[in-house]
Amino acid sequence: MVNWRDLDHSAAGGSEHYAWEFSRALHEAGASVDFITARDRGQSRSDLVDGIRIVRGGNQFTFYLFAALALLRRRKRLDLVVDPECGIPSWSPLYVGRRTALVLVVHHVHQEQFATYFPAPLAWLGQVLERVVMPRVYRGVRTIAVSPSTHAEMIERLGWTGPVEVVANGTAVPPADRFDPAGQEPDRVAVLGRLVPHKRVDLVLRAIRDLTGDRPALRLDVLGRGPDEERLRALAAELGIAERVCFHGFVTEERKWELLRLASLHVAASDSEGWGQVVIEAAGCGVPTVARDVPGLRDSVRPGETGWLVADDADLDVVGARLSAAMAQALAELSDPGERDVSFAACQAWAGRFTWARMRSRVTEIAAAEVSASRRGRRD
Template sequence: MRAPEPLTGARVVVVNWRDLDHSLAGGAEIYAWQFARALAEAGAQVHFVTARERGRDGGQAAREDRDGIAVRRGGGPLTFYLFALAWLLRHRRRIDAVIDPACGLPSFSPLVLRRGTPALLVVHHVHQAQFAVHFPAPVAAFGRWMERVAMRRVYRRHVTAAVSASTVAQMRDQLGWTGDIRILENGAELPDPQQVDAAAKDPDRIVVLGRLVAHKRVDLALTAIRRAQERAELAGRRLSVDVVGRGPEQERLVALAADLGLADQVTFHGFLPTADKDALLARASVHVCASDAEGWGQAVIDAAAHGVPTVARDVPGLRDSIRPGESGWLVPDSQQPSDVVERLTAALTGALAEAADPRARQLRADACRAWAAKYDWSQMRLHAADLTIHLLGRVSALPDRHHPRDARVAV
């Protein structure tokens, strides 16, 4: 007789602001869905509570079953939190545990759960600096207080996880978090090795991956590419750029590309199905990421899995997902955008010079793929299931694989 799955009978809810089908879905949504998949594969009954995006065609369905997971949608960008708390309160007697990722802010699920119901807070990165980028001053101040004070108080008796050592450090330094923080890193969809052919890559093709939002600073990446093009022209090279992602910054970035004289060299693809994105990565030689900060560089690992190294700023999240000198290059950060652009340009110019050498391109692609292989989603799901089993008290201790690479982080 087959042994029961370790989470058989457990009723677990994953609460995430957006799901995979939301127009602004990004790495956090992939992570949340992979977590939900891990629970379902381990035998749990899983509900995924998320916002409902509406459109001219009616938008997303309020209820959907997908991959064995019951998706329940309601509320908009702000009212989602009220919807989520109301849903949890209504179903609290049928909930054994909640996985509560903080997408800026978490749902604050412990406020409505039964006493003793465990909630796992998952923090991607700290948003103290980003609230001011997206909201007016009074709203930004309230958001900072919610993240710095309210979140710590509500979750102080619950297990907390972060996606990288950088996020742990930010939680300690900026939020005053003193309790244990476990590390549950992201993953990647690793392509078939036969799909990665460094010899077939275009040495003049650059890719930029990620949502087109302000803090991703795609504007800095495009400006650096323009300057790198000026240097490449001296060698008779013409760069091509694929921007993959969608978001509210797209119109401004299209205009910027035109102003920089790159209109006929930059293609804005918007959202692409996995197969189409993989086809672009198969051709690209360099990935550029100029984000202000990340919890974890999901796009970086996705690129590395296809043998594409990344040029990026040395900021939280990116310094965790890039192995300098092997899977990419980190440039010193600065508060001055002009300094950042200058440093990105220098690193990108060097990366493109290396890409022009077939042997160097092959060695770099091999190093990238070896690094990415450490972060496949199957490993993440295994770790997520272990952590939830521990959360529910079904094991007294976690396997050694949960120990973070940074020994300074308590587990």
């Protein structure tokens, strides 16, 4: 497994969870698994976790050289390389033997995100590597996308021509009977995830400001940490809503469920996602989501049943106004206990369809098929 972050990395998110569950699946099927990843500040060079050997080296940029050397050192004894694309893949086909099985995992297309996070020359390079080079290097490699919209974007934005199978993320929430719609507070809203610019938590803060006139008891819980936290705290103060917003930072799994069980609404305003992991986690607690109608989020929300989708626009002010209106509608509907009961049941039923056990079963089948095909090729 070659993934540029592991679960203990300070910037870990849903793609890291997917990579770890994939690794667990391979280990449980009898494979010896090395998890090649970058080394965050304070992390050791290697660990053994759940029987999986984690090998760390390099940072956001130098990791790719570290991964290349790690693959070259293992070249003669590798049966399989799983290569998740987190903006830029590890280019594993260039470093392993022709008889080593390969699986590429694509979470989402990053063309806009390169421009959001990097200066123009570096953003252009990232866009070219993803749009032009990656489809050529990985031509013929067995490919997994985590959502239908990711697959559609691969075709539309990257010109992808090979077959792609969709294997969605799973989720692991506590037993459904732990949650109760009667315990949800009508004016409590939650945001869950890393605090980074493309998650657009600032749009949610502005929406909270817009809605306080009609809903004076409105409160927002922000669950997560990230480099955007200081800016968001300052924005909440600037908007005059600091006392309405609680930034919880990193929370344990147990604390996450405690906070989500109190919310009546979850909001996801990201520019794009591979799959709405946080949407499904909220749904597992019986909490519906207002989300932008963008890749990933549109796959994880069932409009009219488990949430509301907000039409997207290039103008973020327009998106913000639409988000405020959708949140106002959602909170008004959910103020009715009967509506809340119906939404609660629909959300939990939807979330129940996505389990890590189901995901692990399918990726194990894919990996086994690729290794088997590779071994037949060796005998030939």
